[in-house]
Amino acid sequence: MPLKLRASLEQLSHIRDFVVDSATxxxxxxxxxxxxxxxxxxxxxxxxxxxxxxxGDIELELGTDGTDLVVRLRDQAPExxxxxxxxxxxxxxxxxxxxxxxxxxxxxxxMDEIHHQTTETGNELTMIKHGAVAKxxxxxxxxxx
Amino acid sequence: MxxxxxxxxxxxxxxxAITVMRLRGSLDANTQSVLENKAKEAIxxxxxxLLLDLSAxxxxxxxxxxxxxxxxxxLSPDDPSMRSPKxxxxxxxxxxxxxxxTLGFDAFIDVYGSVDEAIAAL
Numbered sequence: 001m002p003l004k005l006r007a008s009l010e011q012l013s014h015i016r017d018f019v020v021d022s023a024t025x026x027x028x029x030x031x032x033x034x035x036x037x038x039x040x041x042x043x044x045x046x047x048x049x050x051x052x053x054x055x056g057d058i059e060l061e062l063g064t065d066g067t068d069l070v071v072r073l074r075d076q077a078p079e080x081x082x083x084x085x086x087x088x089x090x091x092x093x094x095x096x097x098x099x100x101x102x103x104x105x106x107x108x109x110x111m112d113e114i115h116h117q118t119t120e121t122g123n124e125l126t127m128i129k130h131g132a133v134a135k136x137x138x139x140x141x142x143x144x145x
Numbered sequence: 146m147x148x149x150x151x152x153x154x155x156x157x158x159x160x161x162a163i164t165v166m167r168l169r170g171s172l173d174a175n176t177q178s179v180l181e182n183k184a185k186e187a188i189x190x191x192x193x194x195l196l197l198d199l200s201a202x203x204x205x206x207x208x209x210x211x212x213x214x215x216x217x218x219x220l221s222p223d224d225p226s227m228r229s230p231k232x233x234x235x236x237x238x239x240x241x242x243x244x245x246x247t248l249g250f251d252a253f254i255d256v257y258g259s260v261d262e263a264i265a266a267l
Contacts, residue, residue, distance in 0.1 A: 009175040013149050016171075016204060034240045041206050045174045090249045102207030102248055109247050 002061035007048055015060065016041055019071075022062040028069055028132045035110035036071070039127055042103035043073055043082070050085075051077030051123065069132035071111075076122035082107065083116060150176035152183050157196075159264035164192035165235070169201040172209030172241075180209070184216045193231060195220060196263050200236035205244045217254070229254040233263050 003018045005011065016037040023036055040060065047058060052075070059074040088105035107114060113128040150170040157163050164187050172180060184195060195216065199205070213232070220231040234256045237245060245251045257263040 009173075012173050012175050013171050013204075034243070037204060038206060038244075041173060041204070045206070045208060049174065088248070102210060106207055106244070106247060 002059050004057070004059045006055055007044055007058040008055035009045070009048060012041055012044065015044055018060065019062065023069070023132075026062060026064055026069065027134060029134060032069075032129060032132050036069070036129070036132075039107045039111050040071060040073070042107045043125055043127065046080065046082060046085070046103055047073065047075050047077055047123075047125075051075055051080040064133050065128075067131050067133045067135070069129045071127040071129075073125040073127075074119070074122065078122075079118050080123060081116040082114065082125065149173070150179050152180065154183065154187060156192075157260050157264060159261075159267070161194060161264065161267045163194040163196050163233075163260070163264055163267065165196045165198060165260060167198040167201070171204040172199075172202055172212065173204060173206045174208035177208040177212040180212045181215055185219060188219055193220075194233070194267055195231065196233045196235050196257075196260065198235040199241040200238055202238050202241045205238075205241040207244075207248070210244060210248055210250060213250070213254075233257060233266075235260065235263060 003015070007015065019036050019040045020033050023033060028036070044058060044060070048054065048056065056075060056077055061072045063070050082104045085104040086101045088101035107127065111127045112130045115126045117124050150168060150172060153167045155165050157165055166183060166187070168180070170176070187195065197213070217229040217232045221229065232254060234245070234254055236258060237256060245254070255266065257266065
């Protein structure tokens with residue numbers, strides 16, 4: 001079942017807990033839980049801060065496609081494509097002009113695929129981790145997604 | 146004040162004094178300001194060196210790293226060394242250590258295994 005809520009920064013820990021609960025139910029390798037929490041937290045934080053500019057409705061769903069884990073985030077915020085965010089500044093601390101772009105950089109570092117598409121009502125962000133589920137579910141038992 | 150992050154502060158004396166901030170919980174976009182405000186209070190109160198104990202941090206994201214970067218700027222606003230001479234890290238949890246490394250902070254902020262070791266290196 002997807003998580004639908006009016007997301008605010010205060011609910012980030014609740015959202016991370018949902019990710020771990022869902023990943024557990026889907027049979028995801030527990031060694032990946034930290035990476036999944038990170039990717040979803042960064043994505044939701046971006047939606048709240050850069051998309052809505054404050055709290056806003058989001059829908060979060062985890063599912064499987066074979067042995068891949070598929071995370072989908074939907075919102076009704078103005079278009080925000082993480083791929084267009086400024087690159088992370090990884091120079092030495094004293095040379096860093098602005099510590100921005102870290103969130104998207106982290107998302108890309110822990111997920112294998114990230115896709116953004118504009119929908120009729122807002123944005124849909126899909127993040128995929130290959131081989132995250134030990135055993136593929138039968139086609140008719142595909143969950144979520 | 147967020148209940149997602151608790152911070153206990155103590156002052157450890159050696160040849161130089163260091164203020165130890167022991168964090169417990171999550172360091173994310175919701176709690177970043179909690180850390181920054183506590184650090185600013187300590188610095189305004191005379192703290193010259195800060196040691197952040199991250200052993201009980203179960204989540205560290207980019208916002209938390211921006212907070213830590215902001216504290217290095219507060220402590221060393223005009224430091225030309227490109228390093229963090231006055232903010233040190235103690236025993237980062239595996240999740241925190243991974244973010245430090247991924248974002249390249251491990252090359253510029255010293256990490257120690259004990260308070261004594263950190264004080265000895267000042």
